[in-house]
Amino acid sequence: MDFHIRSLLDHQQYHDPELEAENLGISPESWPLFGQVWPSGQVLAHTMLTMELEGKRILEVGAGLALASLVVHRRGGDVTASDYHPLIPGFLAENLRLNDLGPINYQAAKWSDINDDLGLFDMIIGSDVIYEREQPAQLADFIDRHSADLVDVYIVDPNRPNRSKFCREMAELEYASQITCMNRVMNNGEAYKGSLLHFQRDDSRFNQ
Numbered sequence: 001m002d003f004h005i006r007s008l009l010d011h012q013q014y015h016d017p018e019l020e021a022e023n024l025g026i027s028p029e030s031w032p033l034f035g036q037v038w039p040s041g042q043v044l045a046h047t048m049l050t051m052e053l054e055g056k057r058i059l060e061v062g063a064g065l066a067l068a069s070l071v072v073h074r075r076g077g078d079v080t081a082s083d084y085h086p087l088i089p090g091f092l093a094e095n096l097r098l099n100d101l102g103p104i105n106y107q108a109a110k111w112s113d114i115n116d117d118l119g120l121f122d123m124i125i126g127s128d129v130i131y132e133r134e135q136p137a138q139l140a141d142f143i144d145r146h147s148a149d150l151v152d153v154y155i156v157d158p159n160r161p162n163r164s165k166f167c168r169e170m171a172e173l174e175y176a177s178q179i180t181c182m183n184r185v186m187n188n189g190e191a192y193k194g195s196l197l198h199f200q201r202d203d204s205r206f207n208q
Contacts, residue, residue, distance in 0.1 A: 003098075021085065034085040038064070047154065051154075065092075069104060070095065070099065081104060082107045123151065127155070128158055137165075151201055152199070158194040
């Protein structure tokens with residue numbers, strides 16, 4: 001699949017005149033992170049090209065420009081992109097327009113907040129989402145709150161130091177795990193080193 005993606009030209013950009021991002025706890029240093037197509041996001045999007053989607057409700061966490069969600073959406077999947085940067089809805093709307101795609105579900109979601117309106121999902125996906133110290137525990141708890149009885153979780157991680165802690169958090173929540181090496185050469189010729197973390201839990205057998 002080919003996509004035209006609107007992203008930030010200046011990766012050091014910061015523009016928050018109404019203090020929307022600051023009030024959400026987004027620092028000037030992390031402000032522009034949402035507006036870039038990261039290598040792990042490309043790997044996740046490529047993974048979604050062949051993933052079985054039929055009959056599944058899918059959530060992308062920390063979506064940013066939501067390239068993986070766009071892939072799922074173009075394939076006809078029921079996907080919700082989630083993040084909490086205030087500019088993401090505008091970028092998402094423009095990227096849908098640029099690629100002749102209809103509306104997509106988007107939900108502002110901060111992992112540390114309780115959001116009962118978000119609901120439960122059969123598949124939860126994300127890329128490069130555990131780069132800060134507090135994120136492994138927050139993300140694991142968020143995933144657990146929004147997991148259906150039978151759920152598959154796919155996280156593409158560029159071998160961040162927090163990966164082991166996140167895997168331990170998921171194990172404590174009784175998710176089985178599998179790690180697959182995703183090292184490859186990207187389309188731009190640069191080498192990518194990372195892993196696909198696959199977690200699964202099946203509580204449906206207890207509800208029969």
